[in-house]
Each structure stands twice: as C-alpha cells, then as structure tokens.
Amino acid sequence: MPELPEVEVVRRGLANWVAGRTVADVQVLHPRAVRRQPAGAEDFAARLTGTTLGSAQRRGKYLWVPLDGTGAGFSLIGHLGMSGQLLVQDASVPDETYLRVRLRFEDGGRELRFVDQRTFGGLAVEEAEDGDPEGTPVSIAHIARDPLDPRFDDGAFAAALRARRTTVKRALLDQTLISGVGNIYADEALWRAKLHYDRPTATLTRPQAALLLGHAREVMTAALAVGGTSFDSLYVNVNGESGYFSLDLDAYGREHEPCRRCGTPIRRAAWMNRSSYFCPRCQRVPRSR
DNA sequence: CAAGGCTCCTGATAGC
DNA sequence: TGCTATCAGGAGCCTT
The missing domain is CATH 1.10.8.50 (Helicase, Ruva Protein; domain 3)
Structure with missing residues (x-):
C-alpha cells in the first residue's frame, strides 16, 4: 500500500513528467474516483481543462499539483488510497483494466492516467486554504506535517x-x-x-x-x-x-x-x-x- | 472535543 | 465445481 515513501516517489515522477504541461482533455471513467469533487465529474473536468500543471507537492500521503490559469490557489489534489497509481503512459498503451481518470495534454505527449482497483483513492480540484503560503488545499489542512517535512516539530x-x-x-x-x-x-x-x-x-x-x-x-x-x-x-x-x-x-x-x-x-x-x-x-x- | 468503530471497494485465497 | 468467508486497509464520517 502506498505510504509516505511510495507517494514521494510518485510526487517526484509528477514533478519530472507533467509539470509545465497544459491539460487538453479530461476523461473520468469511474465517478467514484472524483467523489471528493462536490459538483461532480463534469465540474472536475471543466476545472482542469486548459490549466497548466505546476510542480507536485506532498503532505503525508496526499499529493497536490498547483494549477495555473484557473485563478490563484487551485490545485489538483490526489490520494492513492490502497491501490491507486498515477502512470505516465503513451496513448498507444491499451487502457488499464482499472483506469479511472485520463488527462491528455496539449503537447500531444504521454497521458497521465489514474488507475485504481479498489477505488479508495481519488482526485479533485480544490482551492487552497485561505492565506496559506504553501497553497495547501482546504481538505488536507487538518493533516499533520510528516517526519520528512523540514518544518515537522x-x-x-x-x-x-x-x-x-x-x-x-x-x-x-x-x-x-x-x-x-x-x-x-x-x-x-x-x-x-x-x-x-x-x-x-x-x-x-x-x-x-x-x-x-x-x-x-x-x-x-x-x-x-x-x-x-x-x-x-x-x-x-x-x-x-x-x-x-x-x-x-x-x-x-x-x-x-x-x-x-x-x-x-x-x-x-x-x-x-x-x-x-x-x-x-x-x-x-x-x-x- | 477526543477516541474508537464502521464503512467504502475488489480480487486473491482458503475452506467446505 | 462453485459457493461463502476472510483478508488487504486509508480516511471520512458517525457515535460515544
């Protein structure tokens, strides 16, 4: 199960492979994958489309990617749950059995795929905690810092x-x-x-x-x-x-x-x-x- | 408010 | 063979 080290590996992967890329198209293939999006899958896709992804951040087992171009302070937030994976895949690779969300980019390069068998994980687009310089999304404001965070006390x-x-x-x-x-x-x-x-x-x-x-x-x-x-x-x-x-x-x-x-x-x-x-x-x- | 328990979900595996 | 029970478990939500 993904815990801090596994999620940090994913964060680095996102920072390397998707930062700076602009979202062209979003497909939600299973509604449960975006259940934390209050207004649903269509709203999730609309909020993401056309934005440019920033460098992925992490707190504990949560990831978030700041979004440019939607107004200040919005992020794509993700949790892998028990079985979630974020894969950077060539479009020619057949869809995974448990593919839940697909992001295509304007550069036509590899897709970002959220694959999750047990559907405990999920994605959402969310606003940052008011006035938080780190841009921490609201729903994870209650999560403590992790022991690899330099500001852990x-x-x-x-x-x-x-x-x-x-x-x-x-x-x-x-x-x-x-x-x-x-x-x-x-x-x-x-x-x-x-x-x-x-x-x-x-x-x-x-x-x-x-x-x-x-x-x-x-x-x-x-x-x-x-x-x-x-x-x-x-x-x-x-x-x-x-x-x-x-x-x-x-x-x-x-x-x-x-x-x-x-x-x-x-x-x-x-x-x-x-x-x-x-x-x-x-x-x-x-x-x- | 803190603490603890329930529940979501699907596939692998064991047992009858 | 085919069914049921058990296990894997993060975290939101509810109860005490």
Whole structure:
C-alpha cells in the first residue's frame, strides 16, 4: 500500500513528467474516483481543462499539483488510497483494466492516467486554504506535517504523543498527529523501537517518544532510497508500489519467520480489522492499561 | 472535543 | 465445481 515513501516517489515522477504541461482533455471513467469533487465529474473536468500543471507537492500521503490559469490557489489534489497509481503512459498503451481518470495534454505527449482497483483513492480540484503560503488545499489542512517535512516539530510531536490517551500504534496511524505512516511502516518503526503496538502513549518516556519518531523517520527514509531507484522513464512509478517490495522489512508480513534481533518467531495479531506484526520477545505486551 | 468503530471497494485465497 | 468467508486497509464520517 502506498505510504509516505511510495507517494514521494510518485510526487517526484509528477514533478519530472507533467509539470509545465497544459491539460487538453479530461476523461473520468469511474465517478467514484472524483467523489471528493462536490459538483461532480463534469465540474472536475471543466476545472482542469486548459490549466497548466505546476510542480507536485506532498503532505503525508496526499499529493497536490498547483494549477495555473484557473485563478490563484487551485490545485489538483490526489490520494492513492490502497491501490491507486498515477502512470505516465503513451496513448498507444491499451487502457488499464482499472483506469479511472485520463488527462491528455496539449503537447500531444504521454497521458497521465489514474488507475485504481479498489477505488479508495481519488482526485479533485480544490482551492487552497485561505492565506496559506504553501497553497495547501482546504481538505488536507487538518493533516499533520510528516517526519520528512523540514518544518515537522519533533518536540511538539513527542509532547502531543505523550498527551494522548490512546495506544501507540493508533497514534502513529493518526494523520492529524503525524502523517505519512501506514500499517507497514508503523509496524517497522515499532519493531525498531522495541515497543508493543498496544503500549499506552501516556506511559512513554520523552526519550522513548523521540526514539520512536527517529525510527519512523529512518525506516521511511530507507524505503524512499530504495523506491527511488526503481523509478525511471515511462511510469511515474514502476508498479504502483514503487519498490517497497525490495525494502527489507523486519516485522510486517513476516509471521512465523525469525526476528532478526533475537530469533523468536514474529507473531501476527488481529488488530483494528487489520494485522499487527511484532516480535513477542523484543516487543513485550504492556502489563496494564 | 477526543477516541474508537464502521464503512467504502475488489480480487486473491482458503475452506467446505 | 462453485459457493461463502476472510483478508488487504486509508480516511471520512458517525457515535460515544
């Protein structure tokens, strides 16, 4: 699933391949892909057609591309959900089975295609938050900065984490506290920090909170370095998962395999209608709530 | 207001 | 063979 590193690879791809190009034509092939557009698919297409795309921005798992020529402050905003891909494709390439939106450009070059099997992702054209110099679209104003953002405040995060009355993995997945972290990198960061996913945040010491943040930042930075190599010419990313398969995961998806620290088999636990992978020896269950 | 749970969606896979 | 159940899970929305 695309988390911060995968989305950053896509952002770079957009910046390289579509920035500066003018939209000639927009096709919405599945209405759900633009469900965040209040006035619907036709309005989405109309707002995009004739605009020139700027350089893609990212916050957490959200992307946005500033639009010139529609008046100030509008952007094409996107989220990949679980299975979304943004592909830069030659027009001669047959339509993908789950092609949802197609953008053609006035230069007649490669198309931008939004492909999404499970339709949790989506696109919209949206105005910027009033007076925001970064042009952040209104619907993501509530999303926290991510740990790769130079303006992320480590101290404020540690304090906010410890002030929460919840458990640590829930907090890591809360995009209003820290953005960009999904199920995979949450499990990886917790493994590195030797913390159990159900550890109450209020019991973390300040150094533990700082270490956890450091591990989250490190694992996503390492994944980005790997994902970046798999991205070259035709596609914004190669396969929509952009190389996260090649990252050496220590916990996620490794049920029954030995912990790389202590050899104890990694365990998978049902957790919030999904899974948590952890080492039962390195990441001890908290004694009480 | 914070926290937690439900739901959207489709395909792969397991089990009977 | 063909059906049903389960799992994958981000985030908006609703309830408590």
